[in-house]
Amino acid sequence: MQRINFGRKYLQLNGPLKMRLDVRNATITAIFLAVIVAISVFALMVGSLKLSIDEVFSALFGQTSGFKRTIVVNWRLPRVIVAIIFGAGLAVSGSIFQSITKNPLGSPDVIGFSSGSYTGVLFVLLVLGSNSFSSVAIGSLIGGFATALIIYLLAFQGGTHGFRLIIVGIAMSTILGSINSMLLLQSKTEVALSAAAWGVGSLNGIDWEHGLPAVFLVIVFLLLAVVMNRPLREMELGEDTAKSHGVRINRTQGLLIIIAVSLTASATAVMGPVTFVALAAPQIALRFTKTTGSFAPTAVIGSFLLLGADVLAQRIIPGTILPVGVVTLSIGGLYLVWLLFRQARTAS
């Protein structure tokens, strides 16, 4: 029995984990999970060789062997898993940044961390001439962190002003965009062509070997994000109150930025910059749950968006497989314009 009327329904858990489970958040998370499972099964069925639901399941659970199993388990499944995990990672990364900047525009794809990661990737591919996963991932991480540091130094002088961070971030994003073009134009065409394909963000041709290390990294950073969620929510009460509740502001903020940049950079290292998911998922989650406070709904909505966009990208033009980045870029561009307009109107 709930003795306090919180204005929301909670379920008290008294097991080893003692907490209040937000019923609305849990329901929305469960619904999106079900939708994700459905889309996943669909994604495993369709393609140049169409399979029935039974064939997919028997391939998954090892009752079939041979070519059909290879298609499902080695070709289609990694793409689905990667989309689900990366989608969640990007969404949580966006949620962290939006909470720190207190602004729905403060997301890694808008403020340039994705572009910075991509610059790092291009540098490794084109200038250093290496294309192993570890060097690309390190390039992506360094690019992301260097961008974060520059933006931090430029925008955080004299207090954390959310909007200033976003203006500086958008400028950085543009500058990095031209650096990226320059790097591409100056390189040998065949290398540049494959590198340029990254520029739009794509899951084409992903396999376990290239996907798994990043999937593992993203899961680790997602777990760290869950640990840091409570102090992050305290910081939404303002620095003084958070501090007086025992939150170490600088340490918390620093850790959260590292987690958020790492989430974006790990995903970017594998699929290139994919916009929109980080920007929109936290806002969509907010519309559905009517509260911040939990990463779970944001994460599953991010998974839904990236997986959905990727399935769409493969099916939208018959016979052609678009990079998922093209789909998210088109939807995301419209959404960003709408968001900017709305903010400009409330600001004036």
Add this chain to the structure above:
Amino acid sequence: MTITKVNVRNQVISKPNARLLAESITIQYDHRVISKNLSIEIPEGSFTVIIGPNACGKSTLLRALSNLLKPSEGQVLLDGKNIHSYKSKEVAKKLGLLPQSSTAPEGITVANLVAHGRYPHQNLIRQWTEADELAVINAMELTNTLELSNRFVDELSGGQRQRVWVAMVLAQQTPLLLLDEPTTYLDIAHQIELLELFKDLNEQGNTLIAVLHDLNQAARYATHLIAMKNGKVIAQGKPCEIVTEQLIEEVYGLKCMVIEDPVTHTPLIVPLGRAGINEN
């Protein structure tokens, strides 16, 4: 609206040995020094009230006393140890702060905001327990905010919101309470009600430090009064011993008459204004 003693008793923490003092601290923002070489002792079990003109450094002092601002020189001692040497959550279990102004996250309900006061008592696997629930109910009962519990904080009146913030600090259940202008936005009845609540909390063994602008309320409720000006302590002691016409003029540059409060026999400050000057 009556406050029962039973409720207040729940509010007291078992060991009232908290003790707070500042040893010749210098407090500054970047390079602007607000207080230099300031020493202050908060008497054990007192209801200490700090008064002084705007911008004299009252809030800054509270921030230093509550470990929000590290003094550039000197130290703040909490129970005999430098407050900076504690784990930040340990400080938060001993000492609660109501800042002068706060912002609530968008769309949060009253009970959920008050629940944030429990943060120092929680951890990753113990996020919400019976004890948290009781503390929140008790804090909301004491501040008469229980009937607001499911309302959105951004849709409350200024005074209702202020009482919710006070409830959040009370839910923290600390033996030391630092309150920066707790009665702002409140009507006169709610002001007195809240001050009476603080008085009860104090009588149950909690140590309170409040910044107040109403001198008559300060003189009535304080067991220890500190008058500040330009970052310095001008006078401190029992209100009936230190509140004089000279002190008020020195601190505020205001001519006044000090008479006896007919109800509590504490000093009552009556500003002269132009009317008083003309008569003389």
